[in-house]
Amino acid sequence: DGGITQSPKYLFRKEGQNVTLSCEQNLNHDAMYWYRQDPGQGLRLIYYSQIVNDFQKGDIAEGYSVSREKKESFPLTVTSAQKNPTAFYLCASSIHRDVVGGYTFGSGTRLTVV
Amino acid sequence: GENVEQHPSTLSVQEGDSAVIKCTYSDSASNYFPWYKQELGKRPQLIIDIRSNVGEKKDQRIAVTLNKTAKHFSLHITETQPEDSAVYFCAASRGTSYDKVIFGPGTSLSVIP
Numbered sequence: 766d767g768g769i770t771q772s773p774k775y776l777f778r779k780e781g782q783n784v785t786l787s788c789e790q791n792l793n794h795d796a797m798y799w800y801r802q803d804p805g806q807g808l809r810l811i812y813y814s815q816i817v818n819d820f821q822k823g824d825i826a827e828g829y830s831v832s833r834e835k836k837e838s839f840p841l842t843v844t845s846a847q848k849n850p851t852a853f854y855l856c857a858s859s860i861h862r863d864v865v866g867g868y869t870f871g872s873g874t875r876l877t878v879v
Numbered sequence: 880g881e882n883v884e885q886h887p888s889t890l891s892v893q894e895g896d897s898a899v900i901k902c903t904y905s906d907s908a909s910n911y912f913p914w915y916k917q918e919l920g921k922r923p924q925l926i927i928d929i930r931s932n933v934g935e936k937k938d939q940r941i942a943v944t945l946n947k948t949a950k951h952f953s954l955h956i957t958e959t960q961p962e963d964s965a966v967y968f969c970a971a972s973r974g975t976s977y978d979k980v981i982f983g984p985g986t987s988l989s990v991i992p
Contacts, residue, residue: 800982807885807968807982807983807984807985808923808982809982810979810980813979823979855922855923867913867925867928868913868923868980869925870915870923870924871922872921872922873922
């Protein structure tokens with residue numbers, strides 16, 4: 766998976782449930798990101814983290830939460846407060862803090878509310 | 880807030896023809912412009928990027944041009960092949976990983992054999 770692994774590939778959530786999407790990288794990248802992809806809307810930033818134990822809200826953070834306890838891991842929790850969670854979720858990482866050189870993306874998690 | 884527009888949203892070309900995708904950005908402080916290719920069901924992958932200190936960059940059949948004054952940049956694919964069929968995203972950033980990368984909405988390119 767090119768150094769950044771997302772799991773599971775498919776996830777089904779019932780109404781009112783919280784679910785957690787996993788993102789792990791072994792690239793020694795400092796920064797990690799979560800994006801949501803909906804058809805025709807490109808990639809929208811949910812949360813990002815530049816360093817362990819620190820993270821920032823993106824453009825659509827409501828209904829989501831994250832943690833960054835380890836450099837390698839940046840899990841995303843989709844809470845019951847997210848009213849329309851069905852989407853394709855992409856995790857990404859980048860190497861430098863001072864100069865961005867492009868992202869490496871994971872293979873994504875497709876979340877469906879049932 | 881910052882915004883990146885991208886046109887066209889869909890593009891069909893005959894195999895061997897050229898394809899051009901254009902983007903405009905709103906944040907004048909942007910200085911890093913990557914392009915990503917996403918094949919159906921797969922992850923986006925960086926195919927080329929350009930920084931604001933150059934006006935053009937080329938890598939085999941793909942090239943990117945940047946006009947900072949007009950705040951627009953373009954992707955050019957020459958001699959298109961069926962495997963070029965994908966969704967292409969442009970993006971803009973102020974250039975450090977402290978800064979958000981703003982993506983365009985994507986262009987779905989179909990290359991007809």
